[in-house]
Amino acid sequence: MAVEKITAESRSEFGKGAARRIRRADKIPAVIYGHGNDPIHLSLPGHSTMMALKHGGANALLDLDIDGESQLALTKAVQIDPIRRVIEHIDFVAVRRGEKVTVDVPVHVVGEAASDTLVVTESSTIQLEVEATNIPEFLEVSVQGLEAGTQILVSDLVVPEGSVLLLDADTLVVNIVEPMSQAAMEADLGEAEGEAGDESESSEGEGGEGAPTEAAAEGDSAE
Structure with a gap:
């Protein structure tokens, strides 16, 4: 730097x-x-x-x-x-000069993964102990040509000599996955809507005859 x-x-x-x-x-x-x-x-x-x-x-x-x-x-x-x-x-x-400091360094993803894949950045910054005069502006991660199922971990990163990574070596940094199909997206959406409907019915049931209305509650407190 x-x-x-x-x-x-x-x-x-x-x-x-x-x-x-x-x-x-x-x-x-x-x-x-x-x-x-x-x-x-x-x-x-x-x-x-x-x-x-x-x-x-x-x-x-x-x-x-x-x-x-x-x-x-x-x-x-x-x-x-x-x-x-x-x-x-x-x-x-x-x-x-020569003193080591702890910093969070941004992750920059470069390159194009294989077609029909999705690149997911799981860790946008990496904590590093490094000499103050040798802090990298960013850590570069190449995904060029990588296929779905490939995972880049902290242990795969290249850092300045003498620096120490302060995250577990098996921490996931970048994940290459298959994009979700239209059918799977629609199924997930339908499932989410169904769960929302169930929660709505449940809350209506809990507010039945035994539950005081807002107006009644306000009237009690006013007295």
Whole structure:
């Protein structure tokens, strides 16, 4: 993973008002936690930080220049405005070169399985213990030409040297299956509708003469 270098500014103002002023200046408020130190509050340049996160993915590693000192920071949480889709705040964890961290790495499925098959991703991320400077952006899984019935397990994944997979080796990652036929889909749908009908009849039976009506119950409580 490439480490993006960003020049950060220390900040001493906190709260919503301060954060709004930082964003109006096209900067991003951020904080670094970790290593038993007090949190470090920063403001980061908006565009270059956004591009660094885009290139680094979910576990982007930044080399932050803070008042002339370098600090490696691993992205842990990014708060995004749901309407404007801009970054509002970033939480980092401080790391050191050579230090191992635990991260969830996305699974990317590539290739085309055999015809008349369906590719089902059972595990979209894989937990990995890996050196902070060697975190893969994603783990690639090829399904090229695979037939129905093929299963790709955690033990089949290729990970960076020195890293450790933190899931059981037999955990299913990708499953190649036969698509459900139209007849089977209609049968499943009919069975589901039948079960829904049975539940409806059962609930109507439970609400018979012995059960108080809502109006009666409300009248009792009003008194």
